[in-house]
Amino acid sequence: MQRILLKNGVVVNEGNQKVQDILIDGEHIAKIGNAISDDAVKVIDLNGKHVLPGIIDDQVHFREPGLTHKGTIATESRAAVAGGITTFMEQPNTNPQTTTIKKLEEKFAMAAASSFANYSFLFGGTNDNLEEIKRLDKNACSGVKLFLGSSTGNMLVDDEKVIEAIFRSTEMVISAHCEDETTIRENMAKYKELYGDAIPIEKHPLIRSEEACYLSSSKAIGLAKKTGARLHVFHLSTGKETALFRNDIPLEEKKITAEVCIHHLWFSDADYKTKGTLIKWNPAVKTAKDRSMLWDALLDDRIDVIATDHAPHLLEEKDNVYTKAPSGGPLVQHALPAMLEASLNGKISLERLVEKMCHNPAKLFQLEKRGYVREGYFADLAIVDLKDSWEVTKESIVYKCGWSPFDGDIFKAKVTHTFVNGHLAYEHGKISEKRNGKRLTFNR
CATH class of the missing domain: 2.30.40.10 (Urease, subunit C, domain 1)
Known part of the structure; x- marks a missing residue:
């Protein structure tokens, strides 16, 4: 070269x-x-x-294998590079799911052949693959992902004994999607009784509610403290949850860390009126007060990382009644421009933006020679x-x-x-x- x-x-x-x-x-x-x-x-x-150092996105869904009508490693890594993202960590809820070491290595082979950006994957935990997790080498991939609330490509882990066993069985970072499934199902039943399938999109943050998020994340944090596991809570969406995290020790010493995504920093529930299902995510975009509290926690270091949760769907899939419209949206191309906009508007300095989008993901996942502008990197x-x-x-x-x-x-x-x-x-x-x-x- x-x-x-x-x-x-x-x-x-x-x-x-x-x-x-x-x-x-x-x-x-x-x-x-x-x-x-x-x-x-x-x-x-x-x-x-x-x-800037190349942006490191610790949470994307590039849809390959099995969901390639929505996106592929090639197409979405191209979009990432166009947005200044040079490294991504992709999630396991593809088809088939990345829940065996064999499927993990098959995914690495796909990326080696097609990715424009640097890559790793999270290994999916399920109710019945504990032995595979125990066999997983700590340097094999970015970490382990647990869906403690259902999401696209349902990988819900709801057996509490299994969850605790996973927490005790790996040195790797355990990244968790935290929403309480029982609360969500009860809320959904209530709104379906009122509206059928045509639930107004404005009800999404009431169905996937603050309480559903807080119950799940607080339980996961309690378990991490009990077991000594290294827990990273993905995509905080509520102000209430931010009180669960510490800012009195350096990131390198934290056993429990948190991430916030672009959409939860940018949008609020007022935007459902114009954006509709295009901003339907799990966890839901919530109130302007929640957004403000997330910004506060990001800036005072209770939240450590900014990511995208990039999760593309076709417009015709999104253009559906509430119960049939999938959650998620594309973000990697526009994440950095959105955060630069926030910086230019006085919300965050460029130095802090780089810390949260480059340095901290590299530290948190212990990446080798990435995340900084340094000689030899x-x-x-x-x-x-x-x-x-x-x-x-x-x-x-x-x-x-x-x-x-x-x-x-x-x-x-x-x-x-x-x-x-x-x-x-x-x-x-x-x-x-x-x-x-x-x-x-x-x-x-």
Whole structure:
């Protein structure tokens, strides 16, 4: 691979912003400094654009295998790279589900052949695969995923003895979807009696309610404390849950951590009126007060990571009555622009954005040589122009499903370049057809 010299970029990294040059040699960052002179094959003058570590998304659903009409590892990793995301961790609720070591390795083979971004997978826990989890090497993949509430591709784990056994049986990060299924079923029955299948979408956060989330996440946290397990609670959606997490110790010392997703930071229940089922997610988008409390917890370090929960469905699937419209939506292409918008609007500094979307996921999952702009690290970089407004249009959308919940929105900042392992994978709207993603390795 060629040597590439990036000149005059504002590097946002480890709590600082500095104008620096970056020399990329092959897959790695060879040198960071001022006025680097080199006979690089390619020189790019960034003219003051900002250079971030490549975004690490710890929760995506790329739909392969079995649900490839919605998306594939190739199509959705292309969209990720277009959005400055260089690394993803994909979820196990595909068809077949990733609940055996054999199926996990088959998925790695698919990604090796097709992924534009770096990749790993979460291994799915079920009510009956404890022995497979015990056999799983701690460096085999990102971690273990438990659905403690049902979601797309039902993998509900509801046997409490099995859950405790899983918590006791692995050193890996256990990432959990926390919603209490009994509460949800009772709420659903009540609203179905009132409305049949045509439940108003505005009732979604009342069905998948604050109480359903809090009951499940508090129970999971209690079990993690009891067993000493390493628990990561995915996609917090309520203000009430944020009180369950600590901010008085460094991330590296935490045994229990939390994530928030773009949609829970951006939308509120007022948006159901215009967005309808396009913003139907599990857990549900809730109130503006919940959104504000999630922001508070993110900024005071009770919440450690920002992710997408990218989960594409076709528009015709979404365009259904409440009970038949699936939950989830595409986000990887627009997650970083949305957070840059929040930064430009004073909600979060660029340094903190990088901490929550790059540094902390790398720390939390103990990734090897990723998540930072450092000499010797893989050259995973997202370059952004904070002064280039653009509109999300159907023509600009890269997702296979062809739509975005941000359709029609105008963002003030744009991703201009994305480097994956030193390869210029995206430049000014054009995606290189070279698939250059690598399997993640870990410092465990």
